[in-house]
Amino acid sequence: MIEASTRANWLSWGETITCTLRPEGAGTRVTVESRSTMSLTAVDYGINRENVHRVTAMPAGAHPGVR
Numbered sequence: 001m002i003e004a005s006t007r008a009n010w011l012s013w014g015e016t017i018t019c020t021l022r023p024e025g026a027g028t029r030v031t032v033e034s035r036s037t038m039s040l041t042a043v044d045y046g047i048n049r050e051n052v053h054r055v056t057a058m059p060a061g062a063h064p065g066v067r
Helices: 047-056
Strands: 002-005 015-024 025-037
Touching: 015 047, 025 047
Parallel strands: none
Antiparallel strands: 002 015, 015 025
16 A cells, blocks of 8 residues: 655645555556545545546656655
8 A cells, every 4th residue: 555645735634645556367456545634624626536637647657746
């Protein structure tokens, strides 16, 4: 399991992004989840969906810049 977090901004208090890798047949199943850091967050304005999209849209071998 790989876990990362985002910083708070004007839309949220931050998110936790989790990538889980599991063997499946001859390959690997990758599951990506993004959840708001604050459990009381009722509306995330699509931020979690965008986080998952950013991770799954990355080309193989690429990684986001680390700040």
